[in-house]
Amino acid sequence: MRILQSRSLISTIKLCLKSYKTQLHYSSEASISSLSTLFNQYVDKTNVHSWNSIIAELARSGDSIEALRAFSTMRRLALIPNRSTFPCAIKSCAALLDLGSGHQAHQQALVFGYESDLFVSSALIDMYSKCGELTDARKLFNEIPLRNVVSWTSMITGYVQNDDPYEALLLFKKFLAEEGEGEGEQVALVDSVALVSVISACARISSKIITKVVHGFSIKRGLEEALGVENTLVDAYAKGGEVGLSRRVFDGMVEKDDVSWNTMIAVCAQNGLSTDALEVFYDMVNGSDVRCNAVTLSAVLLACAHAGALLLGKCIHDQVVKMCLE
Template sequence: MKLSKSSSVSSVVSNVDKHSTNTNLTTLFNKYVDKNNVFSWNSVIADLARGGDSVEALRAFSSMRKLSLTPTRSTFPCAIKSCSALHDLHSGKQAHQQAFIFGFHRDVFVSSALIDMYSKCGELSDARKLFDEIPQRIRNIVSWTSMLTGYVQNDNAREALLLFKEFLLEESECGGASENSDNVFVDSVAIASVLSACSRVTVNGVTEGAHGFVIKRGFDSEVGVGNTLIDAYARGGHVDVSRKVFDGMIEKDAVTWNSIIAIYAQNGLAAEALDVFDQMVKSTDVKCNAVTLSAVLLAIAHLGVLRLGKCIHDQVIKMDLEESVIVGTSIIDMYCKCGQVDLARKAFNQMKEKNVRSWTAMIAGYGMHCRAREALDLFYKMIKAGVRPNYITFVSVLSACSHAGLVQEGWHWLNTMGHEFNIEPGVEHYGCMVDLLGRAGKLKEAYDLIEGMKVKADFVVWGSLLGACRIHKNVDLGEIAAKKLFELEPNNCGYHVLLSNIYANAGRWEDVERTRSLMKNRRLAKTPGFSLVELRGKVHAFLVGDKEHPQHEKIYEYLEELNVKLQEVGYVTDMTSVIHDVDQEEKEMTLRIHSEKLA
């Protein structure tokens, strides 16, 4: 007995779920619904597409066409959206062709779906052509938003903003600013796309201008718009404004909390990230999820707070999020940055599914702890497993080679990453190689590499060479590197200090004095470094010679005892990296009260 049209969707989808992906949908239709009913096919295609089963939705669309059924206006949008979800340009073009044959290509909903499909497949020119072909009288908010979103998704922010200006002009001409009008008017989805575009342009004041428009139109109470504003300001480097937007939002959802936590963590404000997380857990009903815990783990990794990291790992297990690739990768990164590489490898081995980021995080962890051979072994296993390395993977591989002094391996991967994996070396890769050559004392090779780079050397590359020149006492190359660095970062006094130390090592005291005078004239002062240590769940910070800690007297007393014991066994302090124009006793005292020793 055939089912009624109203019950066909749930019945067929339920039975599709029970069968393998090889099950013929036409056979199921023969059993459950009238296979010659195009409306039944439309319902199932729509239901599968909305449920995220894009492959099955396209199979249903194909099966329907094989039965020579004539599609309706409602057939195409969901079929085309399935092509978009799969980034299947070939199937999308076929659907477009059939929509044209049956005369539905001018339908505004079909056109909007096609615009979205071409945009997601990177064919912006085709998307814009379709948009321009939609008669102005039938363009709706979906058409405009599809094109706006397409530009944003393809990092073409300027075109998105220009299109939005057209949108506002048409809205004004049509009188669509009123919600009572039958014409098009801006909605919160379009605003979110515009704000995303604003965050991707470098022109000052663009995001602020869009924010003013949001307030004027009354969209500032929309949670989705607020979330996009938070992200837009953060992308522009205005984390403090992001926080103000966050604090001003009356209603906040999980995305809101996750955004501000992640923004703090990604900008090195780890303590602030953890404070917000604590506030979220204690004072709201919003439940944390995989994205939340991933951001929190990043903050913990920055602070190196192992105990808290283990607590979050336990929470991941309780929430049954161990199989989440994003969380698993964050756990690996956290353990590595907390110095627990073996725990990181254990977490890595327990992951059922790994992506390129998971492999890269573990390779980077081995590299940062001078376990280069293990890093390279894992890299070879990654390739053997069929996981294609990316740009960051090779940064991690070359960094591992640098920490272990593996010059030949470093040259090999720098020279082969381009033609074997189609990844052209970037400034980060060259920076690692310069560091590797510098550590090995091959300063001329390092300089020649910089001169032959296909990309412009940045402060990291020249800084690596300058640091190597100090270690290996090469004044000539040190001056060249310092000159470049003074041009790139004129207000960074660290480079002047390094050059001064190079001169001092060479006994060139007049040059030392000249460098120091230059710093004084430019009012350049070195920012004091600090060290962090976790004890019983609390993070303690120390500066050089710090006496602010409540237990500083006990700390100095214990440190003095250790120094006496070191001297008794013949330890001699290495003072080559300390300021040279002070006496020996003052140099030694500077090292004794270093922030890392206090911590």
Template sequence: MRVGFGEILLLLERCKSMRELKQIHGLMITATLIRDIISLSRLVDFCANSDSGDPDYAALVFLQIDRPSVYIWNSLIKGSSNRNNPDEALSMYRKMQRRGYSPDHFTFPFVLKACALNRDRNYGMCVHDRIVKTGFESDLYASISLIHMYASCTDMEASEQLFEKIPKWNVVSWTTLISGYVNNNQAGKAVRVFKEMELQGVQPNEITMVNALVACAQARDLETGRWVHQRVRENSNVILSAAIVDMYAKCGSLKVARDLFDKMPQRNVVVWNAMIGAYTQYERSKEALSLFADMQNAGLTPDETTLLSVLGACAHHGALSLGQGIHAYIEKTHIGNVIIGTSLMNMYAKTGETQSGIQIFNGLEKKDVTAWTSMIIGMAMHGRGREALTLFKVMLRDKDVTPDHVTFIGVLCACSHAGLVKEGEEHFNSMRKVYGITPTGQHYGCMVDLLSRAGHLTEAERLVKSMPIEPNIAIWGALLNGCEVHNDFNLADRVGNHILQFKPQGGGVYVLLSNIYAKAGRWQEVMMAREVMRLKGLGKTHGCSYIEAKRTLTI
């Protein structure tokens, strides 16, 4: 029985698998419809863009077409863009033009998506020029795609200029601009644009709301976050619910976040990660690890984000055994990368397993500044200051890595523990002169600690007084420690007066002052310090350590 054109189109419309598609392709050949451009367009589109399709088969069919339509070119470009193969999409776009075909308003959004995926601003600008020359600049979706492309390439100024030229009634254009600000860490502007959108009377969709909530989370803007939450309908989906939980969690409202989390009828990995990550961020590691165990019991598989949060909680809680179990899981599943490796190093360093951290560090194919910094800080924390400084020198020989302000905290800490005053001063001075890094309070604190430990108390006091920022209690405390070690009672009096202005809540400062006064035989001051502690209800902070017991890993 001969199959007609109409039947072929109907079969292609109902096609569900590549097996059926190949049978239809065979029918097209036997029915001499293999050169029919409409049927071929539908066939290529299924292969390139259906979830059940096969892009390689689409490419083979394409090679047999003498004069493919613009629709077919668009299908192949779209398929490559949607399958995260931007290089192939851009290659097809170039071939299309070389063979004399003019792109239409459907072509440009797919090509610009590929440019956005590649973060290729220069190529995107060439496409922009082509859009202008071919008269498609007034096309709304081409303009929105340009806004997205420039935002993906971190050029928010160009995105803003394009946004000003298009109609303001379209929710997609507003959402694209808000998303661009969010992805470029400009949360304040994202919130402002969302509020402006509301004033313009444009109804946000769920994607808009998710981005607005993410912006509030980034900006720690709890007030606006609550307002956005009130705009969300009760039957919101799991993605929007996860964004709400994440917003409250990152803004520090952990109780509200947990209540919402517990009431959710469905929870995906994203919402579990939001809650576990928040507990880790606010150093509530016990709750983070407990929730991770609940996540495992619920049958969910942890992803990279989960593992990073759990490793951070292990580092803070001293849960070495669980951290080793996570390490084994990472090795088994092959999901390791520089970020995961750095987190593992940090976990081992903080739990005292420095050697394991070194082994992971040496095994990293590419070491970024965070990896180098984590290893330097890990060594410095465990009294291996000279080794940390040697590692820093090796790091400086890597031309692809530049130390940042965190690196110098580790370096100065290493100098302090090793008692290397001259080297510490050299590194401190090089921050501004060589690397253009303005020292923060933490850097000054490290230097005061270094000078105080080494007995250079006059220099330490001079540095504190010359600081361009107001010294905090930690900096004065470092100087006071030096006074006790080196028995400088006169300086201790002056430093003590500065510290007491902060009205310290812990008993450590009063104990330290009491010890200094006792060494000097000033018993009346000793009694006064102890009386203040009694009246404030303060006691000595007892030494403690985390002990991990009977914790198992089921992943």
């Protein structure tokens, strides 16, 4: 019964949001007050879970400003946030690179005793990292008594995003050491998401040796076929000068998405292998269900330029114009 009620609540909230977005589309007068009016009509505005759902839905759909407005309105109503409220609010601060609002959310998490919650602290680490405040992010990370894989991944990713791949790899080494020392179900284990960030660090330092070591680790852990891991390996090997290994990983992929195809086309084009780039593009168009996009066509145009394929380049440019991707 509780699950059905929860689904009903989420459905109602989505309808409210749809109506609110329609108002925004047709009128510049729409504001958070109109959203509150919709809440008053259809949702219990005194219910924290209702507000959590609306904040989460707004954050999920990319409406970060509205998510923060909803969070502020909830606080003005003197409702007490819980451990589910903060991650989405903090995620919205990160998306907007709004350090001021992030600090406020952090202070409120402290006041209500949720700073040490793993999901809240991981969201804060991500927010501070995205805002370029690595010192604050690392301080929070170091204070977490029992880290999970999300905590580790957030901090490693923060270093990669802030162009400090060596520190990211050192932290990964520490992660493995802590993983080896731990016991029981509470031990944080490296997953495919963490590996994507680690391999991205390898790509940043253009080290084929470290990339091979991490690739071997992914095979040992059975994570080598995760799509994100394979896509990042294609890029990392190429940046380390191993285009052949990059192509081998690509050819061995069971599943490919637009990132897979775009990365391989770009790798070939950037390394003077224009014919290979155009062949991969041909396979993408004729042998897969993946649709090309602006990134694809940009890489193909580069290949055409290197190959002197003027006619094909003009055809691709015409397609760019038709798709309104200029």
